[in-house]
Amino acid sequence: MDLSIVIPLFNEDESLPELSEWIKRVVNIHGLSYEVIMVDDGSTDDSWAVIQSIAANSPAFKGIRFQRNYGKSAALNEGFKAAKGNVVITMDADMQDSPDEIPELRRMIVEDGYDLVSGWKKKRFDNTLTKNLPSKVFNAAARGMSGIKLHDFNCGLKAYRLKVVKSVEVFGEMHRYIPVLAKLAGFRKIGEKVVEHRARKYGVTKFGWSRFVNGFLDLITLYVVGRFGKRPMHFFGLYGSLCFLLGFAISVYLIVAKFTVDNFALTNRPAFYIALIIMVIGIQLFLAGFIAELIGRNSSERNTYLIEEKQGLD
Numbered sequence: 001m002d003l004s005i006v007i008p009l010f011n012e013d014e015s016l017p018e019l020s021e022w023i024k025r026v027v028n029i030h031g032l033s034y035e036v037i038m039v040d041d042g043s044t045d046d047s048w049a050v051i052q053s054i055a056a057n058s059p060a061f062k063g064i065r066f067q068r069n070y071g072k073s074a075a076l077n078e079g080f081k082a083a084k085g086n087v088v089i090t091m092d093a094d095m096q097d098s099p100d101e102i103p104e105l106r107r108m109i110v111e112d113g114y115d116l117v118s119g120w121k122k123k124r125f126d127n128t129l130t131k132n133l134p135s136k137v138f139n140a141a142a143r144g145m146s147g148i149k150l151h152d153f154n155c156g157l158k159a160y161r162l163k164v165v166k167s168v169e170v171f172g173e174m175h176r177y178i179p180v181l182a183k184l185a186g187f188r189k190i191g192e193k194v195v196e197h198r199a200r201k202y203g204v205t206k207f208g209w210s211r212f213v214n215g216f217l218d219l220i221t222l223y224v225v226g227r228f229g230k231r232p233m234h235f236f237g238l239y240g241s242l243c244f245l246l247g248f249a250i251s252v253y254l255i256v257a258k259f260t261v262d263n264f265a266l267t268n269r270p271a272f273y274i275a276l277i278i279m280v281i282g283i284q285l286f287l288a289g290f291i292a293e294l295i296g297r298n299s300s301e302r303n304t305y306l307i308e309e310k311q312g313l314d
Contacts, residue, residue: 003027003034003106004085004162008075009093013046015201016093020054020061023099030103036061037079038093042069073175080165086110088165092156098196105159108191115164115187116179118150119157121197141216145223146180150192153179157195161187173214177222184222232296236289244282250275 005023009016020036027034040048040063051063064078076090087106091097101119108117135154142153154176168181179190228235250271258266266272 001035001085002032002087003102004083004088005034005036005102006039006076006079006083006088006090007036007093008039008041008072008079008090009043009047010041010069011043011045011047012093013043013050015095016047016050016054019093019095019099020058023102024058024060026099026102032103032106033085034060035083035085037082038063039075039079040065041071041075042066071173073170073173076175076178077170080168080170083162083165086162088160088162090156090158090160095201096198097157098198101157101193101195105157105193108193109159109161112191113189114159114191115161115189116182117159117191117193118152118179119155119195120150120152120192121155122151122194124197138216142177142180142219145219146177146183148179148183148190150179150190152192153177155195163187173218174222177218180222230296232292233289236285236292240282240285240287240289242282243278243285247275247278247280247282251279 007019016038023036038051038054038061040051042065048063048065051061051065055061055063062082064075064082066075066078079090080088087109089102089105091099097119105117105119108114135152139151139153143149158178160178160182164182164185164187167185167187168178170178170181174181182190224235254266254269254272254275258264
């Protein structure tokens with residue numbers, strides 16, 4: 001199969017009929033074999049009934065329905081599990097992503113050899129101060145911490161080589177960082193394409209300010225887990241040791257001063273209590289790393305690595 005199109009959605013019953021017809025028109029013009037996987041993330045409107053109707057009339061359209069709302073990451077993860085096409089396209093269901101971009105995104109994967117191509121909505125129709133400015137700050141932070149030079153990490157319109165989506169697990173709210181997950185899995189050729197951003201025609205946005213706060217927290221989590229996930233002692237042990245040594249050095253200085261300086265009241269010094277607290281924090285961090293190593297050594301995934309290919313092995 002040439003193409004799998006994964007569409008996560010929540011309460012988008014108005015846009016689905018028009019979107020499905022547009023997708024069919026585009027892929028049929030280019031003669032592509034395809035499937036469209038619509039993942040209903042616990043919609044409370046008639047989205048699932050619309051999906052059933054579309055699938056009944058068009059066998060290439062398939063549906064997955066969640067019992068309740070789990071979030072976009074969960075919807076994408078299930079869509080990735082079901083995808084079979086050589087190239088996987090993700091797009092939103094609100095008609096702000098144009099299906100006309102699909103052929104060129106696929107070409108960049110097949111012909112240019114990219115593992116992942118992310119859309120960049122350079123010209124936006126929701127260019128408001130409350131949405132655009134935080135988004136720029138968020139993307140700048142993501143570029144700095146990940147080293148991936150993308151302008152729009154959160155763009156829902158992306159193309160992937162099938163092997164990429166089968167090698168990453170999207171959880172929590174990590175859908176913003178699929179390029180980072182792909183890089184951590186060893187896929188290095190990540191590109192970008194300027195795509196059309198269309199004005200919203202149906203419904204209302206499902207995201208608010210909280211996504212920016214959660215986004216930064218997820219970015220920090222991904223950075224730490226990506227670097228130290230299989231060696232937690234290198235993180236906790238390092239900072240735990242530094243804290244302990246700092247507190248110990250302060251304590252030694254105060255003890256020496258106690259015996260060499262007249263009228264030196266050790267317990268009346270704030271530095272004494274600060275040193276004790278720093279030492280306790282250091283010990284706790286060290287123990288956290290030690291416990292994490294014990295848990296990791298018993299994990300079935302500790303020594304699981306992605307192998308590109310094998311030759312001469314049964």
